[in-house]
Amino acid sequence: MRMRVMGAAVVGALALSAFAVPAAQADEVHGDTKISNVVVNGGKAVVVGSTGTKTIPVSFTVTDNSGVSKAEAILYHGTDLDHSDTGAIANTSDGSSKCTKVNATTSTCTATYTLDTDFNLLNSTAGTWKVAAVGQGKDGNYVVRENAKTFQVQRASRLSANASPEPVKKGRTITVTGALTRANWDAHKYSGYAAQPVKLQFRKKGSSTYSTLKTVKTDSRGNLKTTTKATADGYYRFVFAGTSTTPAVTAAGDFIDVK
Structure with a gap:
């Protein structure tokens, strides 16, 4: 108890x-x-x-x-x-x-x-x-x-990102999904962090710099889903800036092969 x-x-x-x-x-x-x-x-x-x-x-x-x-x-x-x-x-x-x-x-x-x-x-x-x-x-x-x-x-916070489909033809639409969760001390598990702004970023293959494509908000369960155009081989990730109660967190980049 x-x-x-x-x-x-x-x-x-x-x-x-x-x-x-x-x-x-x-x-x-x-x-x-x-x-x-x-x-x-x-x-x-x-x-x-x-x-x-x-x-x-x-x-x-x-x-x-x-x-x-x-x-x-x-x-x-x-x-x-x-x-x-x-x-x-x-x-x-x-x-x-x-x-x-x-x-x-x-x-x-x-x-x-x-x-x-x-x-x-x-x-x-x-x-x-x-x-x-x-x-x-x-x-x-x-x-x-x-x-x-x-x-x-x-x-404590966690953030994931997954871009699909892959491979994809240049100019086609890709969908990036993920989830922002944080420690739920009352329930002893990680729960979705709702209505939070999260940046979608892209890093072209061979580059070391990410650029922000757009900002999206998590849904009522902390889930993320957005679309963008495939322009080149590279990595997509979500970035959360944090709040006073929850630290900033960055998802690992997910690679998309553009044909």
């Missing part, structure tokens, strides 16, 4: 679990502690398939004139931490980040997080996620940043 996503109550309770600081409702600064340089997944979007898990690294810098005592970050989807609809806690026993001293006032804090299609991912949670981060100095000063960084969590 599918587990429900981690809700705001759990996320909020764990967010400050390792800290002797008040449960802040938004950004809060006490003293000179600062958080900067937040990096999620190496700066790349997090793309997850229809099943399984994805483990991603998160790092950030904490500074305090007394030195850094501890730090923690959580990942969440929602308008704010109190109204999050899912989240991810660091894969450590206490949910905290490991802080490595850079100098007397600065530490780099790191942890890994797991996104799971059986736990904290639903189709509705694809898109923009946020990082809430807390840092504390050895003197008790602290900073809470509810939105220290945003990043994209996307449903």
Whole structure:
């Protein structure tokens, strides 16, 4: 049975679990502690398939004139931490980040997080996620940043293309079909991505460059079908530019022999 996503109550309770600081409702600064340089997944979007898990690294810098005592970050989807609809806690026993001293006032804090299609991912949670981060100095000063960084969590995409008939006489009509699908985290399979613009491109044999012939839209099941004139031997493919919830994807070129 599918587990429900981690809700705001759990996320909020764990967010400050390792800290002797008040449960802040938004950004809060006490003293000179600062958080900067937040990096999620190496700066790349997090793309997850229809099943399984994805483990991603998160790092950030904490500074305090007394030195850094501890730090923690959580990942969440929602308008704010109190109204999050899912989240991810660091894969450590206490949910905290490991802080490595850079100098007397600065530490780099790191942890890994797991996104799971059986736990904290639903189709509705694809898109923009946020990082809430807390840092504390050895003197008790602290900073809470509810939105220290945003990043994209996307449903993995697939795209196919098939041109026919082949061989074909020059000037005759060919039909190019294909399908655009993406991970369906609710159903644990790939499903068609409807009403999306996709480019049909052609590369002449011997050339390394594709040119766009037209733009077509997927149907209600994510299928593609269009026609064009055969002009020369070459490869036909579909190209999808991507959306905030789904990454760009390019189909492999399908060769047509023109007689």
